[in-house]
Amino acid sequence: MADQVTLLDFWPSPFGMRIRIALAEKGIKYEYKEEDLRNKSPLLLQMNPVHKKIPVLIHNSKPICESLIAVQYIDEVWNDKSPLLPSDPYQKSQARFWADYVDKKIYEVGRKLWTKKGEEQEAAKKEFIEAIKLLEQELGDKTYFGGDKLGFVDVALIPFYTWFKGYETFGNFNVEKESPKFIAWAKRCIQIESVSKSLPDQDKVYDFIVEIRKKIGVE
Amino acid sequence: MTTNQEEVKLLGATGSPFVCRVQIALKLKEIEYKFVEENLVNKSELLLKYNPIYKKVPVFVHNDKPIIESLVILEYIDEIWKQNPILPSDPYQRSLARFWSKFIDDKIVLASSKSVFTIDEKEREKHIEESTEALQILENELKGKFFGGEEINFVDIAAVFIAFWIPLVQDIADLQLFTDEKFPKLYNWSQEFLNHPVVKQNLPPRDPLFAFFKARYDGLLAASK
Numbered sequence: 001m002a003d004q005v006t007l008l009d010f011w012p013s014p015f016g017m018r019i020r021i022a023l024a025e026k027g028i029k030y031e032y033k034e035e036d037l038r039n040k041s042p043l044l045l046q047m048n049p050v051h052k053k054i055p056v057l058i059h060n061s062k063p064i065c066e067s068l069i070a071v072q073y074i075d076e077v078w079n080d081k082s083p084l085l086p087s088d089p090y091q092k093s094q095a096r097f098w099a100d101y102v103d104k105k106i107y108e109v110g111r112k113l114w115t116k117k118g119e120e121q122e123a124a125k126k127e128f129i130e131a132i133k134l135l136e137q138e139l140g141d142k143t144y145f146g147g148d149k150l151g152f153v154d155v156a157l158i159p160f161y162t163w164f165k166g167y168e169t170f171g172n173f174n175v176e177k178e179s180p181k182f183i184a185w186a187k188r189c190i191q192i193e194s195v196s197k198s199l200p201d202q203d204k205v206y207d208f209i210v211e212i213r214k215k216i217g218v219e
Numbered sequence: 220m221t222t223n224q225e226e227v228k229l230l231g232a233t234g235s236p237f238v239c240r241v242q243i244a245l246k247l248k249e250i251e252y253k254f255v256e257e258n259l260v261n262k263s264e265l266l267l268k269y270n271p272i273y274k275k276v277p278v279f280v281h282n283d284k285p286i287i288e289s290l291v292i293l294e295y296i297d298e299i300w301k302q303n304p305i306l307p308s309d310p311y312q313r314s315l316a317r318f319w320s321k322f323i324d325d326k327i328v329l330a331s332s333k334s335v336f337t338i339d340e341k342e343r344e345k346h347i348e349e350s351t352e353a354l355q356i357l358e359n360e361l362k363g364k365f366f367g368g369e370e371i372n373f374v375d376i377a378a379v380f381i382a383f384w385i386p387l388v389q390d391i392a393d394l395q396l397f398t399d400e401k402f403p404k405l406y407n408w409s410q411e412f413l414n415h416p417v418v419k420q421n422l423p424p425r426d427p428l429f430a431f432f433k434a435r436y437d438g439l440l441a442a443s444k
Contacts, residue, residue: 076310
């Protein structure tokens, strides 16, 4: 039976981007369905009744929700090429830890950079820069977090790069100044085809952030 | 099976639900390990060395290599010691187990704690509502005796917080968050789980833990006046 793979997604979502990259890395053909988050499709509500959120990966009618869980699933099912997680259990545990760190520190804190102001924003900026520096330290001299090739942590992290223009503009700082090695890593990642074709343009994402800020009333 | 007790260490604190998860998994797989009781008010150099990022327990150390975050530790343990598996072998079932464990961490643990340890009445009501909603979702999801079916699995172990800690802290605030009337299946599950031979011997003593949380609760009340 031919595999049927569908991705319910929303173009600026860094979580959706993770799954797009993983599918591209493995060369999996899939149907991309853009969701209107103000008018969620019956399919989305049926496939993710608990959170009603994107992204949702659907494989032969079975839904997998939560981006990192979906990426691990993809890695386990399509295990014949481009492994994303290391085979060594200890290295695997470290990859899982750092991907979780990205969720806790980059997404949550990054969000405050363009939704908050004053002291709260300043505190978020400090935390964000600290997190980037720690990730930079973890990267070390490696080409990617996965070593010679793209790995789980790279896939978890690189989508947020598309949001940097927004973070930097509204947070009033420059990531490259703070962490040149981090930006060098990001630029290496987007040279990879599976990444570049999965990520939207930074300017487009920036315009999107500007629009939301207006909608939610941040001035 | 470990040959040398020194190879496997768990830095923990009696009373931590996250440490408890790891202890249950280790016991289920009959892995011998050294438990290092950490003083969380006065953290040891060892803890700070092994977990400089969060400075928290549990820290699992295998052959001098540390692993942190309880669910990450559980996955590692399951991969190294294959007896009595706690995660299913089928990738789709594994994704479901990971989903529900994450759900417990994201939607139940914090919200239920805040249902007790929050002074502001409106805030507290919000947390109670969130916890109740989340517990209901879990109630609907439970199909068998355990989340793992006939035997306990990854999700059951993650849910130890619900079985032991929620009833304990809700008593302090006289809250009826998790009851057999509201969640009959989940309540039943909690009784089966707490009586499971492996789980039973790895739960912290109730009275000192109750006293600890009561002191925290009283402190919170006093500070708000």
